[in-house]
Amino acid sequence: MPPSNDPDVLLGYYRKMLLIRRFEETLDELFRGGSISGTTHLCAGQEGVAVGACAALSRDDHVLSNHRGHGHCIAKGGDPRRIMAELFGKVDGYSRGRGGSQHMAHFPIGFLGSNGITGGTIPIATGAALSAKLQRTGRVVLAFFGEGAANQGTFHESLNMGAVWDLPVIYLCENNLYAMSTALSEVSRITDIADRAAAYGMPGAVVDGNDVLAVRDAVAGAAERARAGSGPTLIEAKTYRFYGHSKSDPREYRTRDEEAKWRERDPIPRFARWLTERGLLDGDADARTKQAVEAEVRAAVSFAEQSPLPDASEAGRGLFADGQASDGG
Numbered sequence: 001m002p003p004s005n006d007p008d009v010l011l012g013y014y015r016k017m018l019l020i021r022r023f024e025e026t027l028d029e030l031f032r033g034g035s036i037s038g039t040t041h042l043c044a045g046q047e048g049v050a051v052g053a054c055a056a057l058s059r060d061d062h063v064l065s066n067h068r069g070h071g072h073c074i075a076k077g078g079d080p081r082r083i084m085a086e087l088f089g090k091v092d093g094y095s096r097g098r099g100g101s102q103h104m105a106h107f108p109i110g111f112l113g114s115n116g117i118t119g120g121t122i123p124i125a126t127g128a129a130l131s132a133k134l135q136r137t138g139r140v141v142l143a144f145f146g147e148g149a150a151n152q153g154t155f156h157e158s159l160n161m162g163a164v165w166d167l168p169v170i171y172l173c174e175n176n177l178y179a180m181s182t183a184l185s186e187v188s189r190i191t192d193i194a195d196r197a198a199a200y201g202m203p204g205a206v207v208d209g210n211d212v213l214a215v216r217d218a219v220a221g222a223a224e225r226a227r228a229g230s231g232p233t234l235i236e237a238k239t240y241r242f243y244g245h246s247k248s249d250p251r252e253y254r255t256r257d258e259e260a261k262w263r264e265r266d267p268i269p270r271f272a273r274w275l276t277e278r279g280l281l282d283g284d285a286d287a288r289t290k291q292a293v294e295a296e297v298r299a300a301v302s303f304a305e306q307s308p309l310p311d312a313s314e315a316g317r318g319l320f321a322d323g324q325a326s327d328g329g
């Protein structure tokens with residue numbers, strides 16, 4: 001079924017992108033203020049990819065997310081309160097406070113987990129797609145990963161296997177130009193990761209990652225192909241992260257001028273303009289949406305602050321496949 005262009009659906013994408021943006025900006029403030037420890041990788045600037053991709057999937061479909069995963073989780077239907085509680089290390093977090101930013105999962109919404117291992121999502125998604133195929137669940141699996149991860153050996157092995165077995169998997173590369181401080185141009189003779197699809201005999205497509213509808217439509221096409229039993233697709237979404245790689249990154253490897261140019265392509269105001277031009281959004285509705293989003297993020301922070309710390313006896317739970325493994329709950 002092609003994606004819906006019902007006004008409420010479209011406004012829903014806008015709201016979700018705003019929610020992810022405010023969630024990430026708030027996290028940045030909380031880290032700077034010392035309320036949260038550890039590290040984090042913010043996805044501000046890349047909301048169009050998360051929301052567009054998840055809009056093309058059903059709740060039952062599976063998503064694998066990387067270290068830059070808060071937006072993926074929210075886009076797949078994750079509750080910002082529980083994501084925030086996980087970041088605070090509290091018991092109401094998706095991993096009961098033991099995983100933090102890079103290790104949360106919630107199986108009921110098809111979020112099979114974020115993953116701190118660069119490239120780690122790619123083989124797991126391939127395995128989940130093999131399971132879906134063998135069990136005939138009709139599910140599609142989507143792996144998010146960066147262009148840096150596309151140079152891991154597991155990228156090549158997994159895509160080859162996914163293609164040979166016609167698995168229902170979508171490999172979605174978020175090319176934000178830099179892997180930590182390394183520009184793609186320093187480590188690849190090609191500029192489009194999607195070109196590699198030809199080597200495995202699957203379709204490859206480049207899409208504007210800052211255009212939520214372009215991402216949605218590309219993923220919808222790939223999902224249809226996967227469900228029809230025709231195998232995987234590699235989609236490369238060109239995008240940009242507005243913050244540094246992680247919490248402490250002075251961004252010396254890129255210019256402020258380049259950053260300003262990408263800010264002009266910010267997926268959120270861009271989609272707001274698109275909605276406004278079609279009479280679907282006006283100033284009042286925009287202000288109301290932003291207020292509601294702000295309230296939702298504030299509520300997530302209060303929820304996380306009030307949630308208890310886990311009991312010390314839980315520290316070892318979910319570490320081993322001992323029957324007490326995490327339920328992804």
Ligand SMILES: Cc1ncc(C[n+]2csc(CCOP(=O)(O)OP(=O)(O)O)c2C)c(N)n1
Binds near residue numbers: 145146147150176180
């Ligand atoms: C196997 C492995 N090697 C190295 C790292 C350190 N590391 C963390 S994020 C990152 C860069 C990932 O870049 P990319 O895949 O492009 O994603 P982005 O951060 O740009 O979203 C690296 C090298 C890691 N986490 N895992």
